[in-house]
Amino acid sequence: xxxxALAINCSLKSDPNEAxxxxxxxxxxxxxxxxxxxxxxETVRVASLNIMPGVTSDxxxxxxxxxxxxKILDHDILVFGGPIWMGQIGSVAKRVLERMDAFxxxxxxxxRMPSYGKVAVAxxxxxxxxxxxxxxxxxxxxxxxxxxIPAVAACYWVGEAMGSTDFKDLEKTPEIVSKTADMVAGNxxxxxxxxxxxxxxxxx
Amino acid sequence: xxxxALAINCSLKSDPNEAxxxxxxxxxxxxxxxxxxxxxxETVRVASLNIMPGVTSDxxxxxxxxxxxxKILDHDILVFGGPIWMGQIGSVAKRVLERMDAFxxxxxxxxRMPSYGKVAVAxxxxxxxxxxxxxxxxxxxxxxxxxxIPAVAACYWVGEAMGSTDFKDLEKTPEIVSKTADMVAGNxxxxxxxxxxxxxxxxx
Amino acid sequence: xxxxALAINCSLKSDPNEAxxxxxxxxxxxxxxxxxxxxxxETVRVASLNIMPGVTSDxxxxxxxxxxxxKILDHDILVFGGPIWMGQIGSVAKRVLERMDAFxxxxxxxxRMPSYGKVAVAxxxxxxxxxxxxxxxxxxxxxxxxxxIPAVAACYWVGEAMGSTDFKDLEKTPEIVSKTADMVAGNxxxxxxxxxxxxxxxxx
Amino acid sequence: xxxxALAINCSLKSDPNEAxxxxxxxxxxxxxxxxxxxxxxETVRVASLNIMPGVTSDxxxxxxxxxxxxKILDHDILVFGGPIWMGQIGSVAKRVLERMDAFxxxxxxxxRMPSYGKVAVAxxxxxxxxxxxxxxxxxxxxxxxxxxIPAVAACYWVGEAMGSTDFKDLEKTPEIVSKTADMVAGNxxxxxxxxxxxxxxxxx
Numbered sequence: 184x185x186x187x188a189l190a191i192n193c194s195l196k197s198d199p200n201e202a203x204x205x206x207x208x209x210x211x212x213x214x215x216x217x218x219x220x221x222x223x224x225e226t227v228r229v230a231s232l233n234i235m236p237g238v239t240s241d242x243x244x245x246x247x248x249x250x251x252x253x254k255i256l257d258h259d260i261l262v263f264g265g266p267i268w269m270g271q272i273g274s275v276a277k278r279v280l281e282r283m284d285a286f287x288x289x290x291x292x293x294x295r296m297p298s299y300g301k302v303a304v305a306x307x308x309x310x311x312x313x314x315x316x317x318x319x320x321x322x323x324x325x326x327x328x329x330x331x332i333p334a335v336a337a338c339y340w341v342g343e344a345m346g347s348t349d350f351k352d353l354e355k356t357p358e359i360v361s362k363t364a365d366m367v368a369g370n371x372x373x374x375x376x377x378x379x380x381x382x383x384x385x386x387x
Numbered sequence: 388x389x390x391x392a393l394a395i396n397c398s399l400k401s402d403p404n405e406a407x408x409x410x411x412x413x414x415x416x417x418x419x420x421x422x423x424x425x426x427x428x429e430t431v432r433v434a435s436l437n438i439m440p441g442v443t444s445d446x447x448x449x450x451x452x453x454x455x456x457x458k459i460l461d462h463d464i465l466v467f468g469g470p471i472w473m474g475q476i477g478s479v480a481k482r483v484l485e486r487m488d489a490f491x492x493x494x495x496x497x498x499r500m501p502s503y504g505k506v507a508v509a510x511x512x513x514x515x516x517x518x519x520x521x522x523x524x525x526x527x528x529x530x531x532x533x534x535x536i537p538a539v540a541a542c543y544w545v546g547e548a549m550g551s552t553d554f555k556d557l558e559k560t561p562e563i564v565s566k567t568a569d570m571v572a573g574n575x576x577x578x579x580x581x582x583x584x585x586x587x588x589x590x591x
Numbered sequence: 592x593x594x595x596a597l598a599i600n601c602s603l604k605s606d607p608n609e610a611x612x613x614x615x616x617x618x619x620x621x622x623x624x625x626x627x628x629x630x631x632x633e634t635v636r637v638a639s640l641n642i643m644p645g646v647t648s649d650x651x652x653x654x655x656x657x658x659x660x661x662k663i664l665d666h667d668i669l670v671f672g673g674p675i676w677m678g679q680i681g682s683v684a685k686r687v688l689e690r691m692d693a694f695x696x697x698x699x700x701x702x703r704m705p706s707y708g709k710v711a712v713a714x715x716x717x718x719x720x721x722x723x724x725x726x727x728x729x730x731x732x733x734x735x736x737x738x739x740i741p742a743v744a745a746c747y748w749v750g751e752a753m754g755s756t757d758f759k760d761l762e763k764t765p766e767i768v769s770k771t772a773d774m775v776a777g778n779x780x781x782x783x784x785x786x787x788x789x790x791x792x793x794x795x
Numbered sequence: 796x797x798x799x800a801l802a803i804n805c806s807l808k809s810d811p812n813e814a815x816x817x818x819x820x821x822x823x824x825x826x827x828x829x830x831x832x833x834x835x836x837e838t839v840r841v842a843s844l845n846i847m848p849g850v851t852s853d854x855x856x857x858x859x860x861x862x863x864x865x866k867i868l869d870h871d872i873l874v875f876g877g878p879i880w881m882g883q884i885g886s887v888a889k890r891v892l893e894r895m896d897a898f899x900x901x902x903x904x905x906x907r908m909p910s911y912g913k914v915a916v917a918x919x920x921x922x923x924x925x926x927x928x929x930x931x932x933x934x935x936x937x938x939x940x941x942x943x944i945p946a947v948a949a950c951y952w953v954g955e956a957m958g959s960t961d962f963k964d965l966e967k968t969p970e971i972v973s974k975t976a977d978m979v980a981g982n983x984x985x986x987x988x989x990x991x992x993x994x995x996x997x998x999x
Contacts, residue, residue: 195644195645195646195689196644196645197644230644236603236604236605236638236681236682236683237603237604238603238676268646268688268689268692269688269689269692269731269732269735269736269927270731270732270735270926270927270928270930270931271685271688271728271731271732271927271931273644273685273689274644274682274683274685274686274688274689275644275682277679277681277682277685278682280676280677280679280682281603281676281677281681281682284676284677294570296538298538299538300538311953312924312925312926312927312951312953313924313927313928314882314924314956315527315531315881315882315883315924315925315928316882316925316927316928316931318527318530318882319523319524319526319527319882319883319928320523320679322523322526322527322530322536323519323522323523323526323527323677323678323679324677324678324679326522326526326536326538326539326540326541327519327539327541327677327678328677329538329539330538331535331536331537331538331574331578332526332530332535332536333535334500334502334503334504334530334533334534334535334587335500335530335531335533336530337530337531339924339956340955340956341923341924341955341956342955342956343952343953343954343955343969344926344951344952344953344954344969344971344972345969345971345972345975346955357955357956357957359956359957360956360957363957366498369587369588370535370587373585373587373588374535374582374587377581377582377585378578378581381577381581383538383573383574383577383578384573384577399848399849399850399893400848400849401848434848440807440808440809440842440885440886440887441807441808442807442880472850472892472893472896473723473892473893473896473935473936473939473940474722474723474724474726474727474935474936474939475723475727475889475892475932475935475936477848477889477893478848478886478887478889478890478892478893479848479886481883481885481886481889482886484880484881484883484886485807485880485881485885485886488880488881515749516720516721516722516723516747516749517720517723517724518678518720518752519677519678519679519720519721519724520678520721520723520724520727522678523678523679523724524883527881527882527883528881528882528883531881531882532881543720543752544751544752545719545720545751545752546751546752547748547749547750547751547754547765548722548747548748548749548750548765548767548768549765549767549768549771550751561751561752561753563752563753564752564753567753702978704946706946707946708946723935723939726935726938727931727932727934727935728931730931730934730935730938730944731927731930731931731934731935734930734934734944734946734947734948734949735927735947735949737946737947738946739943739944739945739946739982739986740934740938740943740944741943742908742910742911742912742938742941742942742943742995743938743939743941744938745938745939774906777995777996778943778995781993781995781996782943782990782995785989785990785993786986786989789985789989791946791981791982791985791986792981792985
């Protein structure tokens with residue numbers, strides 16, 4: 184069963200042509216997913232869109248969330264990519280999470296949110312420290328609104344404490360990152376296939 | 388397929404006979420699980436055991452972790468129960484998480500940790516605020532060491548800000564808690580069945 | 592010594608005339624501060640401004656951060672107000688924190704950031720759970736960029752688990768919230784006075 | 796004014812003679828403090844004591860917390876040292892925080908907790924990622940129970956993502972760590988002196 188993944192890059196930089204370490208990490212995962220017949224159709228640079236503040240699924244004129252929301256829900260796997268700032272996940276990522284709050288009220292007759300049966304993984308980068316804090320924020324929030332988190336769902340890189348190197352500027356991808364990407368993609372692909380074949384039941 | 392769940396109660400109170408709100412919450416989940424043919428075999432009061440500090444699977448003479456570890460891994464689902472203190476998950480819970488750190492080095496030939504294919508959910512209680520912070524800590528740590536987190540994996544109760552009511556002293560279980568328990572148990576049961584039938588592959 | 596405090600309201604609602612529970616909490620603190628000769632000059636509704644994504648102090652044309660930054664630094668105390676979403680501090684608050692990242696490179700000859708000697712407190716509201724997680728995010732981030740955190744620096748209110756009541760709709764302010772506001776304001780006023788009289792030294 | 800600091804090392808290793816990276820980091824801070832006439836009287840290896848689970852100031856026979864509590868409160872500055880495990884502060888540190896919960900009920904007539912007027916800083920080490928998450932946990936919890944957090948209160952070191960180097964095994968202390976230690980010690984010393992001369996008022 185071929186699956187489709189969508190990546191969102193929650194960089195603070197709005198120009199999709201500006202190099203971003205989150206893109207670099209997403210590319211590492213894209214390769215690992217492709218080897219498992221999961222195709223990453225697109226990486227959305229979220230800051231290039233106008234994702235308005237709010238907690239409904241449509242905040243009105245000019246809001247780019249409805250289209251991004253549709254795109255996310257049209258895929259089997261979400262690769263949630265973004266940078267660490269201040270040791271935490273950045274504000275663009277937080278905005279996306281917040282907009283998913285509406286899922287809580289968008290359940291079907293069986294009480295299932297639109298995210299049910301879909302799998303999310305994290306692609307986190309930073310100059311230094313903050314990946315675990317970022318993942319904790321992502322996993323708790325995503326799980327609250329119906330996403331399933333496969334075993335070992337985080338692929339991340341950060342440099343030594345108070346360092347300033349960017350992931351995108353490394354000469355080569357550290358082997359341990361590639362290995363982790365394989366685990367993340369393998370587990371996510373497997374779990375997404377299971378859930379696509381056998382969705383959460385309506386007695387849930 | 389009948390499944391088995393184990394609950395751990397990470398109360399700070401060591402006497403299993405002393406009433407604990409975590410036990411009350413676990414009992415709510417137990418009922419919801421039973422309706423889905425998942426049987427909760429036992430609730431372990433962790434503080435009654437000597438879970439020694441450390442990050443190996445056996446810290447030597449007097450360490451009760453090896454037996455608890457075996458018990459946990461002998462079940463399909465882990466109900467991770469415990470109280471909030473200082474707005475965060477308590478120290479007894481943290482101790483258990485820490486001991487699972489050893490899973491990272493206990494992979495099989497396919498790179499799979501002993502927790503792979505098992506599902507964890509949270510049962511969190513407190514007088515007031517702290518459930519989301521506790522879940523963030525639990526989900527990130529459990530996921531790091533191979534646990535899969537089903538959609539809506541947290542059943543919790545806290546009172547109003549700076550309140551002092553215990554969950555165990557409520558006259559009746561709030562309807563929204565029972566409803567959440569149904570979602571948690573339904574999703575966990577479904578996902579655990581899928582993963583038991585089709586474990587994470589060795590290419591992961 | 593009369594002091595000046597600035598409040599920022601990080602509500603997701605951009606219209607300053609739209610009622611906001613964060614405003615209600617800020618008003619509770621404003622009263623407590625006034626009794627200690629600390630005057631809250633203004634509450635800025637951050638979402639009504641265009642605070643651009645980025646980590647410099649000026650992201651260019653249309654960026655409202657430079658003016659807000661000046662205003663913040665022109666006061667002795669920052670009342671950082673905002674709502675909880677998904678159990679965490681909201682995206683508008685995160686954006687403000689991120690913009691302060693630039694303080695790290697804006698030190699004077701003595702290595703002091705522009706925030707040195709200033710005191711920050713939190714005013715957090717939510718329908719339910721998440722105040723401690725929000726405060727943890729705020730205090731760690733604010734402290735990283737030079738803010739001092741007085742004893743008991745958080746005034747918050749949340750309802751019972753999974754509740755839906757707004758703080759602004761309570762018939763009256765809970766006594767424990769007023770009492771906490773007194774502690775927060777008393778400690779912040781005292782510490783801000785001390786630091787204004789005797790700034791952090793340049794050997795720091 | 797000469798001040799006294801106490802360091803607690805929340806390593807999971809109970810033998811104080813076993814080398815610990817937390818000790819190494821505490822030693823870096825000790826030197827920086829000494830240059831500012833703050834003398835670190837002792838480093839307590841917490842895991843060598845029997846700090847019983849609970850949230851009172853005395854959990855009865857065999858509990859070593861009452862003596863440690865007295866020692867902590869007999870100093871002006873607390874250096875809260877400990878390791879990161881699972882990307883978060885370890886369980887021994889959490890236990891210490893929990894025991895301080897009792898401060899909330901141990902106020903004087905003016906409503907001041909025993910920690911009022913005392914300053915806390917963090918000394919965090921890990922092989923990799925987790926320092927900011929650890930500090931967020933520490934600062935929120937310590938602040939809740941009355942500790943004051945000076946500007947830039949965290950001195951930490953972690954290696955590159957998924958690394959395995961220990962701080963104690965570095966050939967030399969990274970310059971940026973020494974520089975941070977100077978900031979932490981300078982700010983903490985200054986603030987502790989101010990608060991010792993002019994305690995939080997009883998109107999707080």
